[in-house]
Amino acid sequence: MSAPFFLGRVIDTIYSSGADTEAMTASLTSLCLMLTGVFLCGGAANAARVYLMQASGNQIVRNLRSSVFSAILKQEVGFFDRNRTGELINRLSADTAMVGHSITDNLSDGLRAVAQAVAGVSMMFYVSPNLAGFVLMIVPPLAVLAIIYGRYLRSIAKRTQDALAQATQLAEERISNIRTVRAFGKELSEVDVYTQKTDDVLALAKKEAFIRAGFFGVTGLSGNLMILSVLYKGGLLMASQHMTVGELSSFLMYTFWVGISIAGLSSFYSELMKGFGAGARLWELLDRKPEFPLNEGQVLSPDQLKGQLEFCDVSFAYPTRKEAPIFQNLNLLVPAGTIMAVVGPSGSGKSSLVSLLLRLYDPDAGTISIDGHDIRDLNPYWLRNHIGTVSQEPVLFSCSIRDNIAYGAADPGAVTAEDVHNAARVANAYGFIQSFPKGFDTVVGEKGVLLSGGQKQRIAIARALLKVNKNMLFALDAENEFLVQEALERLVEGRTVVIIAHRLSTIKNADSVAVLDQQRVGECGQPTQLLANRQGLFRKLMEKQAFLQEEQQRALL
Numbered sequence: 079m080s081a082p083f084f085l086g087r088v089i090d091t092i093y094s095s096g097a098d099t100e101a102m103t104a105s106l107t108s109l110c111l112m113l114t115g116v117f118l119c120g121g122a123a124n125a126a127r128v129y130l131m132q133a134s135g136n137q138i139v140r141n142l143r144s145s146v147f148s149a150i151l152k153q154e155v156g157f158f159d160r161n162r163t164g165e166l167i168n169r170l171s172a173d174t175a176m177v178g179h180s181i182t183d184n185l186s187d188g189l190r191a192v193a194q195a196v197a198g199v200s201m202m203f204y205v206s207p208n209l210a211g212f213v214l215m216i217v218p219p220l221a222v223l224a225i226i227y228g229r230y231l232r233s234i235a236k237r238t239q240d241a242l243a244q245a246t247q248l249a250e251e252r253i254s255n256i257r258t259v260r261a262f263g264k265e266l267s268e269v270d271v272y273t274q275k276t277d278d279v280l281a282l283a284k285k286e287a288f289i290r291a292g293f294f295g296v297t298g299l300s301g302n303l304m305i306l307s308v309l310y311k312g313g314l315l316m317a318s319q320h321m322t323v324g325e326l327s328s329f330l331m332y333t334f335w336v337g338i339s340i341a342g343l344s345s346f347y348s349e350l351m352k353g354f355g356a357g358a359r360l361w362e363l364l365d366r367k368p369e370f371p372l373n374e375g376q377v378l379s380p381d382q383l384k385g386q387l388e389f390c391d392v393s394f395a396y397p398t399r400k401e402a403p404i405f406q407n408l409n410l411l412v413p414a415g416t417i418m419a420v421v422g423p424s425g426s427g428k429s430s431l432v433s434l435l436l437r438l439y440d441p442d443a444g445t446i447s448i449d450g451h452d453i454r455d456l457n458p459y460w461l462r463n464h465i466g467t468v469s470q471e472p473v474l475f476s477c478s479i480r481d482n483i484a485y486g487a488a489d490p491g492a493v494t495a496e497d498v499h500n501a502a503r504v505a506n507a508y509g510f511i512q513s514f515p516k517g518f519d520t521v522v523g524e525k526g527v528l529l530s531g532g533q534k535q536r537i538a539i540a541r542a543l544l545k546v547n548k549n550m551l552f553a554l555d556a557e558n559e560f561l562v563q564e565a566l567e568r569l570v571e572g573r574t575v576v577i578i579a580h581r582l583s584t585i586k587n588a589d590s591v592a593v594l595d596q597q598r599v600g601e602c603g604q605p606t607q608l609l610a611n612r613q614g615l616f617r618k619l620m621e622k623q624a625f626l627q628e629e630q631q632r633a634l635l
């Protein structure tokens with residue numbers, strides 16, 4: 079707005095200088111050329127500013143996303159019991175985008191507004207320090223108001239992102255479990271629940287719009303007040319001959335200019351505060367130290383690792399349910415190279431035992447050791463790499479069967495097609511994979527939903543095979559069909575195995591069996607010996623278990 083004014087002043091100066099027409103034309107031409115240059119340079123500088131801010135902004139968001147993702151993946155399993163997937167996904171996508179916006183596009187516009195305001199205020203002081211001092215008295219109360227407003231906006235942005243995370247959490251859970259939702263015919267009621275959650279977001283957005291409108295109203299009003307004060311005080315100064323008409327009119331122009339800059343600054347400040355609010359949870363995530371390290375600690379050499387496993391006086395309760403102990407003074411010894419079947423009623427803690435062995439959680443008391451080394455001293459990354467697991471419901475990723483199997487290897491990129499085929503053969507998976515039109519390139523769907531339970535297990539066995547290490551331990555919880563069982567037997571040959579057993583046939587193949595009862599190992603010994611004890615826990619459990627076939631029931635009697 080001040081550019082034409084500037085031009086007018088310059089032309090005025092040239093003509094009033096009394097120079098001859100030729101010189102005037104020459105200076106006017108050079109002035110026009112200079113202004114064209116400035117104009118073009120200004121365009122180029124603006125383009126460069128926008129491009130650089132966008133490019134660096136995208137880089138910042140990318141770095142932020144990757145740091146947040148890395149911080150999430152480093153957390154201990156207990157963290158994931160407390161924080162839900164959809165919520166974390168929301169942090170990773172929506173919160174980072176908001177922070178990104180507030181420090182990129184917005185920052186770029188903000189910097190321009192700051193530069194404009196500084197230039198405008200400087201010119202005001204240049205033209206009349208006296209009048210500028212008077213007009214800018216409005217700034218301190220405006221600044222106080224801005225601080226209060228900023229705090230409120232930050233907290234509302236934080237609450238909005240939290241509400242959005244809740245809605246995303248619900249959507250993620252229902253979409254990823256659509257089969258269950260559909261089986262219960264809950265589609266419509268779920269839509270209602272989701273809409274309610276988004277209503278919370280809307281209510282907060284309305285509040286934000288209201289408070290923002292109020293602040294913008296006040297900043298607009300203060301711009302007008304500045305103009306009024308210029309007219310009032312400037313009029314007085316002019317009357318007392320302390321100011322000329324030209325000075326007052328140029329001062330007024332600069333006041334307009336500063337007023338516009340303040341509007342730009344308000345918008346910038348609002349977005350920045352929203353970004354700070356959205357970022358609060360991100361900084362919390364980034365600063366959170368996992369309860370135990372991921373890749374620190376002792377690493378055993380292959381000849382040190384024999385595979386003897388011992389639970390000694392272990393007491394444990396899940397972090398989210400400290401009041402409900404799962405184990406109390408549990409003791410269990412699995413000699414190297416033997417198979418230990420763990421049995422017990424549902425909820426007795428069989429899977430929890432495996433979680434402790436993998437150090438997904440730490441016991442509250444007692445120790446778990448491998449070849450005499452407390453697993454808390456071992457590098458968790460190394461430990462998990464030496465324990466093969468196949469669970470009852472293995473989770474596959476939504477990529478090809480080949481990629482799913484190769485995932486088991488330390489370096490999936492180095493796995494050859496032959497390695498994958500061999501692993502599939504040993505795991506009894508080769509036949510069914512080849513029967514698919516796309517063979518090993520078949521995509522298995524999210525969590526492997528496009529495969530049957532047994533097929534998933536056999537692919538999981540092939541995946542575990544690629545992780546095989548000479549003296550590895552195994553924790554198994556999968557045995558429901560013959561082909562799976564046969565594959566498992568090949569997988570575990572000669573290794574220390576803890577198997578969560580559901581079938582008598584599996585138990586009979588084990589060297590010993592441990593019965594979990596009342597938060598400890600109630601009975602442990604050879605399966606045949608335990609079966610012979612009619613009053614024993616194992617015998618009673620076997621008699622009770624519905625999965626015992628009639629034939630086996632008779633054999634027991």
Ligand SMILES: Nc1ncnc2c1ncn2[C@@H]1O[C@H](COP(=O)(O)OP(=O)(O)OP(=O)(O)O)[C@@H](O)[C@H]1O
Pocket residue numbers: 159396397398399404422423424425426427428429430431
């Ligand atoms: N992540 C968790 N947080 C809190 N409690 C849990 C968690 N996982 C399991 N539990 C609780 O721990 C107890 C033991 O569960 P666990 O899964 O180890 O039993 P299980 O013997 O393997 O049962 P099942 O034979 O039914 O699979 C149960 O009461 C369960 O509710």
